[in-house]
Amino acid sequence: xxxxxxxxxxxxxxxxxxxxxxxxxxxxxxxxxxxxxxxxxxxxxxxxxxxxxxxxxxxxxxxxxxxxxxxxxxxxxxxxxxxxxxxxxxxxxxxxxxxxxxxxxxxxxxxxxxxxxxxxxxxxxxxxxxxxxxxxxxxxxxxxxxxxxxxxxxxxxxxxxxxxxxxxxxxxxxxxxxxxxxxxxx
Amino acid sequence: xxxxxxxxxxxxxxxxxxxxxxxxxxxxxxxxxxxxxxxxxxxxxxxxxxxxxxxxxxxxxxxxxxxxxxxxxxxxxxxxxxxxxxxxxxxxxxxxxxxxxxxxxxxxxxxxxxxxxxxxxxxxxxxxxxxxxxxxxxxxxxxxxxxxxxxxxxxxxxxxxxxxxxxxxxxxxxxxxxxxxxxxxxxxxxxxxxxxxxxxxxxxxxxxxxxxxxxxxxxxxxxxxxxxxxxxxxxxxxxxxxxxxxxxxxxxxxxxxxxxxxxxxxxxxxxxxxxxxxxxxxxxxxxxxxxxxxxxxxxxxxxxxxxxxxxxxxxxxxxxxxxxxxxxxxxxxxxxxxxxxxxxxxxxxxxxxxxxxxxxxxxxxxxxxxxxxxxxxxxxxxxxxxxxxxxxxxxxxxxxxxxxxxxxxxxxxxxxxxxxxxxxxxxxxxxxxxxxxxxxxxxxxxxxxxxxxxxxxxxxxxxxxxxxxxxxxxxxxxxxxxxxxxxxxxxxxxxxxxxxxxxxxxxxxxxxxxxxxxxxxxxxxxxxxxxxxxxxxxxxxxxxxxxxxxxxxxxxxxxxxxxxxxxxxxxxxxxxxxxxxxxx
Ligand SMILES: Cc1ncc(C[n+]2csc(CCOP(=O)(O)OP(=O)(O)O)c2C)c(N)n1
Ligand SMILES: [Mg+2]
Numbered sequence: 008x009x010x011x012x013x014x015x016x017x018x019x020x021x022x023x024x025x026x027x028x029x030x031x032x033x034x035x036x037x038x039x040x041x042x043x044x045x046x047x048x049x050x051x052x053x054x055x056x057x058x059x060x061x062x063x064x065x066x067x068x069x070x071x072x073x074x075x076x077x078x079x080x081x082x083x084x085x086x087x088x089x090x091x092x093x094x095x096x097x098x099x100x101x102x103x104x105x106x107x108x109x110x111x112x113x114x115x116x117x118x119x120x121x122x123x124x125x126x127x128x129x130x131x132x133x134x135x136x137x138x139x140x141x142x143x144x145x146x147x148x149x150x151x152x153x154x155x156x157x158x159x160x161x162x163x164x165x166x167x168x169x170x171x172x173x174x175x176x177x178x179x180x181x182x183x184x185x186x187x188x189x190x191x192x193x
Numbered sequence: 194x195x196x197x198x199x200x201x202x203x204x205x206x207x208x209x210x211x212x213x214x215x216x217x218x219x220x221x222x223x224x225x226x227x228x229x230x231x232x233x234x235x236x237x238x239x240x241x242x243x244x245x246x247x248x249x250x251x252x253x254x255x256x257x258x259x260x261x262x263x264x265x266x267x268x269x270x271x272x273x274x275x276x277x278x279x280x281x282x283x284x285x286x287x288x289x290x291x292x293x294x295x296x297x298x299x300x301x302x303x304x305x306x307x308x309x310x311x312x313x314x315x316x317x318x319x320x321x322x323x324x325x326x327x328x329x330x331x332x333x334x335x336x337x338x339x340x341x342x343x344x345x346x347x348x349x350x351x352x353x354x355x356x357x358x359x360x361x362x363x364x365x366x367x368x369x370x371x372x373x374x375x376x377x378x379x380x381x382x383x384x385x386x387x388x389x390x391x392x393x394x395x396x397x398x399x400x401x402x403x404x405x406x407x408x409x410x411x412x413x414x415x416x417x418x419x420x421x422x423x424x425x426x427x428x429x430x431x432x433x434x435x436x437x438x439x440x441x442x443x444x445x446x447x448x449x450x451x452x453x454x455x456x457x458x459x460x461x462x463x464x465x466x467x468x469x470x471x472x473x474x475x476x477x478x479x480x481x482x483x484x485x486x487x488x489x490x491x492x493x494x495x496x497x498x499x500x501x502x503x504x505x506x507x508x509x510x511x512x513x514x515x516x517x518x519x520x521x522x523x524x525x526x527x528x529x530x531x532x533x534x535x536x537x538x539x540x541x542x543x544x545x546x547x548x549x550x551x552x553x554x555x556x557x558x559x560x561x562x563x564x565x566x567x568x569x570x571x572x573x574x575x576x577x578x579x580x581x582x583x584x585x586x587x588x589x590x591x592x593x594x595x596x597x598x599x600x601x602x603x604x605x606x607x608x609x610x611x612x613x614x615x616x617x618x619x620x621x622x623x624x625x626x627x628x629x630x631x632x633x634x635x636x637x638x639x640x641x642x643x644x645x646x647x648x649x650x651x652x653x654x655x656x657x658x659x660x661x662x663x664x665x666x667x668x669x670x671x672x673x674x675x676x677x678x679x680x681x682x683x684x685x686x687x688x689x690x691x692x693x694x695x696x697x698x699x700x701x702x703x704x705x706x707x708x709x710x711x712x713x714x715x716x717x718x719x720x721x722x723x724x725x726x727x728x729x730x731x732x733x734x735x736x737x738x739x740x741x742x743x744x745x746x747x748x749x750x751x752x753x754x755x756x757x758x759x760x761x762x763x764x765x766x767x768x769x770x771x772x773x774x775x776x777x
Contacts, residue, residue, distance in 0.1 A: 043376075046325065047313060058318050089505065096502035102322040102342055102377055 035064065035085045036111040037118060037188050038095065043103035044070045044078040051101050052080055061086060061094050065120075065163070065185035077105070083186050110188050118188040122166045127154040128177035136176045143169050154179075195365035200329040200355065201226035203366055204293060207336035209236050210369050213264050215255065215630055216240070217248040221268025223295025223308060226360035231266075240630060240659055243651035245272050247623035249279020249350075250649070253288045254627030257610045258585055260413060262289040262343050263627065269295045270308030273354075274315065278617060280350045281319040285614025286436060287411055289348035291339050292320075298358035299327050312354045321349030327356065329364035337372035346379030347500040348411055379499060383516030383524060390512050391471070391495045392529045398469035399540035400492075400547075401429045404452065404481075407436030407613070408474020408498060408518050410606045416440070416519035417606045420473065423526050427536050430548060432460035434475050435598055436613045443602030449548070450557075453481045454749050455595040458556035458758060459548055461747070464489050465755040466547075472496040474518040477508040478614070479751075479776075487754030497521045556747050556760055557599055566716050568593060568668045568739040572600035572640070575666065578723050583635045585628045587611065589621035589645030592674035592745045597640040619648030622665060626652055629661035636664070636727060643669040643736075644693045653706040656732040664726050665734045670741045671696065678744045682765055699736035706732075714738040751776035 042048045049068055056063050064083040071079045084094060091109070098107045110116040124145070126136045133155075140147065140157050143165070149156035159169060163186060170181055198206065204227050208216065215238045220228045231239050242248040245267045252263025267276055273294040283290045297306040313325045322342050326332050335353060343351045395401060403424060409416050417440040424431050424447050431441050432452040441448060450457035452464055464470065470492045475481070477496075482488045485507065494510040496503075497518055504513040514521055529535075559569045586601055587610040588594040594611060603609050610628060612620040625639035639646075646667050656663055670693075677691040703710025709729050713722040713736070726733045748759045752775075759765055 047317065047323075050314070051317060054318055089509070093502060093506060096500075096504070096506075100500065100502050105376065 032087060033085055034088060034091060034111075035083060036091050036109055037116065037186060038082045038084065038098070039106075039108040039110055039188060040080040040082065040098055040104060041106040042078050042080060042101075043105070044076045045103055048078070048101075048103050049080070051103070052082070052098065055097055055101065056084070056094075059093075059097065061090065067185040067187050081186055081188050108190070110190055113190055115191040116188050117191060118162055118186050119160055120163050120166055120186050121158070121160045121184045122170075123148070123182045124157045124159070124170065124173055124178060125154060125180040126157065126173050126177050127179050129153060132176045136173060139169070139172050139176075145169065195367065197363055198366055199226065199230070199363050200332050200360040201230040203329070203333045203364070204336065204355070204360070205230045205234060205237065206366055207333050207369075208264065211337070211340045212261070213237055216264045216266050217242055217251045217255070217627065218266030219245050219248060219268065219272060221272050221295065221308070223269035223297060223357050224266060224272075224293070224360075226357065227266060227293070227295070227355075239266075240626075240655065242623070243654050244649065245275035246278050246619065247626075247649050247652040247655065249276050249283065249290065249292065250617075250620050250623035251627030251630070251652075251655075252290050252292075253279065253283050253286075253620070254587060254610050254624030255631045256288050256290060256627075257410075257624075258607050258628040259631045260607060262291050262340060262348075265290060265292040267292070267294055268308065269297060269312065270310045273310055273312040277315060277319060278615075280316055280352065282612055282615040282617045282620060283350040284319050284321065286612065287348050287407060288350065289343040290350035291336075291343050292350060292352040294352060294354045295360070296325065296354045296356040299356045300358070302356065312352070316352050319350075320352045321347075323352040323354065325354045325356075326359055329359050329362040332359060332364065333367040334372045337367070337369045338374055338377075340369075341372070341374040342377055345377060380515060381499075381517040381520045383497065383514040383521040385524065387512050387514045388521060388524050389528060391514065392525055392532065394469050394493060394495065394512070395427060395429075395471070395529060396532070396535040397537055399537055400463075400467045400544045401427075401469040401471065401541075402449075402463045402467040403429055403431035403441075403471045403473060404433075404464060404475055405431060405437045405440055405473045406434040406475025409437055409440040412474065412499075412518040414606060416474075416517075416522060419519060419522040419526055421445070423522060423529075426526075426534065427529075428541055429471075429536075430463055430545070432456070432463060434478065434481060434613070435611060437475060438598060438609045439603035439606045442604040444604060451598050453478075454483070454751075455599065455745055455747065456749075457599070458554050458747055458760065459551040461749065461755040461758060462551050463548060467492045470494045472498075472510070473522070474498060476503045477506070479507075482508065483749045484752055484754045487756075489755070554760070559743070559746075562740065563716060565740045566714065566719060566737060568596050568670065568743055569600055570716060571668060571719060571737050571739060572596050574719050575638070575640075575723055576601050578720065579636060579638070579727065582727075583632075584608065585610070585625075585632060585635055585637045587621045587624040587628060587637070587639045589639070589641040590616045590618045590675075591642040591645055592670070592678065592743070593640055593642045593668040595675075595745045596668070601640075618642075618645035620645075622646055622649050622663075623652045623655075625663035625665070626656050626659070626661045629656075629663040630659065633661075637662075638664045638666050641665055641667045642674060643667050643671065643696060643699075644673050647697075650702075653708065653732065653734070657707050660731070662729075662731045662733075665732070666726070667699065667734065667736055668739050669696070669699070669736050670739050670743070672741055674743075675745070677742075681744070682750070699734050703734040706734075708732040708734065710734050710736065712736040712738070
């Protein structure tokens, strides 16, 4: 809302109250955007978000069709329902954008993120880290006498939870890929 | 067999194949090969401007007055950055342009080479799309795609950045028919269920209003024709945004005048009080809506737009219709006729009675004077003396622009060129030249403010060189009038920097450029002076000295609803609160 408290939509004394009843509700949505993998396309998408003041919680991109030169951009964003609709319409306007899917509303979807954790420690902390990693099905991809690098795939929440557990055990660094997502079913 | 040619030759060949007749441009190191190719042919005319911003506004005037895309050619670095204001202007007002920029050779990109700028980076947010072409083999196809994108869907400016080595290298030319444009095909037909819903609403509406915008004009002359037929057949009142003037004739009896911040009393009160709003190709701009929360509180709203992102962007509507105005109007009119041409006659009669009362307020009235030229009077005389002529009007930005919209009547689309969305001072003079180049025998007049006009006055040289007899009708109030008005109403009459100081002698300036200068300060001389301007065979700079402190009314202050309009000086005391002052 602007500092002037100007609300979107018409007033409540309108015969046809067009105010969005969810106008102030902030929702998180995961969007899959299929684009031509041409130079500058990511800049266009990111520039749209920064230029119009939209939020990006996470963004991943890679070419998914080498022959057709298509990339898939997965964006996790948040905003009021009206803003989410705007974001999709604005994305759809970008010339090299072919499809925009809102995985949050188009039915169930799976969301996965990959993360690497560097945990340094000795003694009990080290053993505890390894035990927790097993529970979380994290793989050890590098180890020295003082450190591990764990690799884990999961929902962002699972990765957050694992990071919280590792913190007191000597967590040094995290690298996260951001969310990749697909709708469930055929 | 595809023809093999240099990249520079491809640019010229592709322009020819796209039907380009004239290019507005300015040479420089990075486009010399293209200029060489232009030199060696006679099909495409090149209009050599004095500043790249001028080239883009000329192309806008050309495009807006013909319905064809405007074409611009400029060099790298400063040539490209000078074009940025024009690109943004064209994007905001949906004007189709194809802009070619030179670039340093591919092997120098990224080295901060001489006159290198990240042109596609700089212009990404101010073009509909842009391309950096690094391979001559792809150049022709890219140019054809660029013309397609600029002119399809919601029109807009596109830019093609061409490194110098790509211009020199040779490759196979691709004809327009072969270029791949299949992916970008915006939907033209509207959803028929939604159109039916709109027609049903029209059949029962008690207080309907057509609210039309630039989309009607962009859709083409047929859309204006359909709109006229629809308005006449239904008997609904119609208003338009600044950008849509001319799609319905100002002489029509259903015409309410322009709406919005400086729109008429009757248009704005119709918008406020209607029960059915038919938005045809407009975009609920903040100059139109005023305070969103109080915008047309009792109406159901239909919105026809070719751009999905315009629908439900600022105002939530009951029936959004995604499609081209012409196509949707055609379907709607056909449906409405097939269903028996129904309207709610008794209710409409009452609505028109109400409108007649609003009209009787005579909101454009002003205090006339025998001693000084009132700007409104000057425009009334200009209107009367040019009536029926083959006339095109451009404007600069400020009070004069709003008065021109209020006091000049437009009978046809594509006759009115003004910078609406961006409000670019300096637009009108080059735009008038672009219009004149497209319509050499027409009467083209730029209604200007003295401050705006100075921003691109170098283009008088272009007007002279290319014999574009565009008339510069300057309403000279020796003030940044619109700024002064806001300072008077919003900032306690503290007139900070809103004087036009040290103005040139416009008559001498005209002489210096080699054209005609006319000065007029007495209302009694005005008619003769205007006739002298019209009759002169060549460009004219008309210095019309007008009342310095006239305010433009009606005015809906920022942040106010339509029904809190200021009609004249008497209404202004304390009219704008601190909250409104924050808005622009
Ligand atoms: C490039 C640019 N700079 C600043 C402004 C802000 N502005 C809007 S109207 C105006 C004054 C215009 O003065 P003038 O051209 O003399 O027209 P008048 O209002 O006096 O008729 C200014 C400075 C603008 N619209 N464009
Ligand atoms: Mg002025």
